[in-house]
Amino acid sequence: MSLPDESAPRRRLVTPPPAEGADGLFSQTWYPICLSDELTGGKPVGVDFLGGRVVVFRGPGGRAQVLSAYCVHVGADLSVGEVVDDRLRCRFHHWSYDVDGRCTGTGIGDPVPEGARLFRFPTAEKYGVVWAFNGLRPLFELPDLPHPADRLVLRASAFPRSLPSDPWVITAQTLDLQHFSQQHEFGLLTDPSTTVRRTAHSMGCDLDLRLRDGADFRVRADIHGTNIYWQTGTLDGRWFCWITGVGLPRPQESVSTFICGTVRGDDDDEAQRFLDTATGVMMSLLDDDAAVLSTIHYRPGLLTESDETLRGFLDYLNGIPRAHPSADFLS
Numbered sequence: 001m002s003l004p005d006e007s008a009p010r011r012r013l014v015t016p017p018p019a020e021g022a023d024g025l026f027s028q029t030w031y032p033i034c035l036s037d038e039l040t041g042g043k044p045v046g047v048d049f050l051g052g053r054v055v056v057f058r059g060p061g062g063r064a065q066v067l068s069a070y071c072v073h074v075g076a077d078l079s080v081g082e083v084v085d086d087r088l089r090c091r092f093h094h095w096s097y098d099v100d101g102r103c104t105g106t107g108i109g110d111p112v113p114e115g116a117r118l119f120r121f122p123t124a125e126k127y128g129v130v131w132a133f134n135g136l137r138p139l140f141e142l143p144d145l146p147h148p149a150d151r152l153v154l155r156a157s158a159f160p161r162s163l164p165s166d167p168w169v170i171t172a173q174t175l176d177l178q179h180f181s182q183q184h185e186f187g188l189l190t191d192p193s194t195t196v197r198r199t200a201h202s203m204g205c206d207l208d209l210r211l212r213d214g215a216d217f218r219v220r221a222d223i224h225g226t227n228i229y230w231q232t233g234t235l236d237g238r239w240f241c242w243i244t245g246v247g248l249p250r251p252q253e254s255v256s257t258f259i260c261g262t263v264r265g266d267d268d269d270e271a272q273r274f275l276d277t278a279t280g281v282m283m284s285l286l287d288d289d290a291a292v293l294s295t296i297h298y299r300p301g302l303l304t305e306s307d308e309t310l311r312g313f314l315d316y317l318n319g320i321p322r323a324h325p326s327a328d329f330l331s
Helices: 167-174 178-182 268-293 305-318
Strands: 030-035 045-049 052-058 064-068 082-084 087-089 103-105 123-126 129-133 152-158 202-210 216-224 228-235 238-250 253-263
Touching: 030 045, 030 052, 030 152, 045 238, 064 123, 064 129, 152 268, 167 216, 167 228, 167 238, 167 253, 167 268, 167 305, 178 305, 202 228, 202 305, 228 268, 238 268, 253 268
Parallel strands: none
Antiparallel strands: 030 129, 030 238, 045 052, 052 064, 082 087, 123 129, 152 253, 202 216, 216 228, 228 238, 238 253
16 A cells, blocks of 8 residues: 655645634624615515525614514515514514514414514614624624715615625735735835734725826725725825625625715715716726636635735634524524
8 A cells, every 4th residue: 555645745725714604603794785775665675694584674763674584483485575564574474573573463363472583683774785793782883984974975786796705705805915016006105014903803904006097096994894895085185985895695605785985065966976986996996806706716825925914814804703693593
């Protein structure tokens, strides 16, 4: 019997973040679920999430809430039901649920069984998007923008197709500082590695660079959780924000929601034209990355000294708590 060849090459790997869904667990962060304007006409909206399904509806006062989607009676999808008197009603047997997920009545009039409730996700509606936190309670809050809401012009949209990778693979590009000059051919005016900051739930840096078309781009860019790209700064001297929330329908699939905004001026049409320009800039960066992110088999291996910030981000990701308290309800 031949012995293994001790000289056979082996690939050295940095410890990667756990794949989403590994051991049945997912990163504890805020995920975009749907656009606010999808919740119209009192109809619930169903969304694939964490390998299962959730339902979103508006209850008293127009409050948006994300709940597990399957009725606890026999499992009908509540997103094909309706909202009646601020309660979510199952189409099949008319069991009703309030915004806290509690079953408040059966259609036939039988007493509600003890413990009849849906999983209620911590929910926030911010910047034209409904978000849900994977957990019993949020570990951090969604960031605020530095201008009052009534001074902002915001535009929220959903990317029409998914990418076959976990959200952290997409957000890792922010701390992969080599790729700004190599992939995007930016002119770096300062060294972003000297501005890196890190908290328990975020990591980011400042980008001071010149785009290929000569525009000045000076922003603060942070990743919150594993999947929220949060950018504020200026494009050719005008303030704007760009937020990308990366949703997770199922393991190794990402869907992105974009928010672009600027400060309202005297001319709303001019503000909208600026948002067109800013959106074009940011989407061109996504176009640069799309071919790679659609095919990459992300396995950090032979990192160099220029990858120290990326190495730090991978370490940060490994420290993000993981859980799946809604597992029994979502499928």
